[in-house]
Amino acid sequence: MKNKGIYVHIPFCVRKCAYCDFLSFPAGDELKKAYTGRLLKEIADGSAVSEGQTVDSIFIGGGTPSVPEAADIVRILEQIKKSCIVTADAEISIEANPGTVTEEKLALYREAGINRISFGAQSFNDDELKLLGRIHRSGDISECFEAARRAGFENINLDLMTGLPGQTKEVWSETLDKAIGLSPEHISVYSLIIEEGTAFYGRYHGADDIRAKGGTQSLLPSEEEERLMVVRGAERLAEAGYAQYEISNYAREGYECRHNLKYWLREDYLGFGLGAASCLGNFRYKNTSDMKEYLEAEDIRKDREYLTAEEELSEAIFLGLRLNLGVDIKELEKEYGADASCYLEWTEKMLDEGLLIKKGENIALSGRGRDLANYVWSGYV
Numbered sequence: 001m002k003n004k005g006i007y008v009h010i011p012f013c014v015r016k017c018a019y020c021d022f023l024s025f026p027a028g029d030e031l032k033k034a035y036t037g038r039l040l041k042e043i044a045d046g047s048a049v050s051e052g053q054t055v056d057s058i059f060i061g062g063g064t065p066s067v068p069e070a071a072d073i074v075r076i077l078e079q080i081k082k083s084c085i086v087t088a089d090a091e092i093s094i095e096a097n098p099g100t101v102t103e104e105k106l107a108l109y110r111e112a113g114i115n116r117i118s119f120g121a122q123s124f125n126d127d128e129l130k131l132l133g134r135i136h137r138s139g140d141i142s143e144c145f146e147a148a149r150r151a152g153f154e155n156i157n158l159d160l161m162t163g164l165p166g167q168t169k170e171v172w173s174e175t176l177d178k179a180i181g182l183s184p185e186h187i188s189v190y191s192l193i194i195e196e197g198t199a200f201y202g203r204y205h206g207a208d209d210i211r212a213k214g215g216t217q218s219l220l221p222s223e224e225e226e227r228l229m230v231v232r233g234a235e236r237l238a239e240a241g242y243a244q245y246e247i248s249n250y251a252r253e254g255y256e257c258r259h260n261l262k263y264w265l266r267e268d269y270l271g272f273g274l275g276a277a278s279c280l281g282n283f284r285y286k287n288t289s290d291m292k293e294y295l296e297a298e299d300i301r302k303d304r305e306y307l308t309a310e311e312e313l314s315e316a317i318f319l320g321l322r323l324n325l326g327v328d329i330k331e332l333e334k335e336y337g338a339d340a341s342c343y344l345e346w347t348e349k350m351l352d353e354g355l356l357i358k359k360g361e362n363i364a365l366s367g368r369g370r371d372l373a374n375y376v377w378s379g380y381v
């Protein structure tokens, strides 16, 4: 039996960023306490792990898990360790934001066994950070990074963003250089997506259309400009010793995120907390996203579904292709017991167009395929 992963969602943030459509919001102390209590109950009640089953990755994400008191995070981890068999070498990650960690918090995280920390840096340019509505400034990133090192964190990730309004390739290069200068073990690079319901949606939605129609609005980098930033970023990261292992993720050797790999490899994971998703073989469900219901209802599991073998296979190919390693379709066919012949035509076409390449028995996205991933997915059956 393979080890499972556990995800714990902490939805609280100091304030809402202008681009954010994650399940996150500011909250008072009373709600934070009630939430921790419900989370502890959910973990204790949950048939988290069947007898003998082990967990080798825990990811505390958000929101901003560094917003609640560290004591709450410690209690959550203690409960997980009571409910499950956590392996001695488990990767235990927490997401944190600059401006919300203290030396004391970091020390408590380490004492509780957290061995990986992921900082939402996003940019090292203060104007960009302000525009994004982040609570931190560039200097805070270096400060919390150094504090995490002093606390003993030997595995640190920095999240960065491209495609920001007004972002030039020079500003992006500076951000990248400053991130590399801190020498984290892992760097994630995400493209800004203008999501409905965010403050950015009101400001920037349709900016491309306006530009295309000859308007003067050039608030967002064009698709091509952004693509070049991502490509240049990948080259710069490779020069600095960070190998790309997934579309948005780069790591020093041996520091690939074990927990996130479970998502892309379609391995089992359990999610606890508001809106958290779980996937156990062909069964999956998602907790309610309604806080009142989460706190008060007995049964909080929604959207239960059992995937067919064909659906599992399709998902395994789609997710696995995000990894540089790619997928062995024949192996997946055997694993899921579904017929993969319907993918042959698509695979051949993408190989011909140079968007997929062969890596031994595997097929994987080529460099150009990664740049044009949306096109590749659009042709996917």
Ligand code: SF4
Pocket (backbone or CB within 6 Å): 012, 013, 014, 015, 016, 017, 020, 021, 022, 024, 062, 063, 064, 097, 120
């Ligand atoms: S800190 Fe992250 S989760 Fe919180 S509002 Fe900002 S982007 Fe969203």
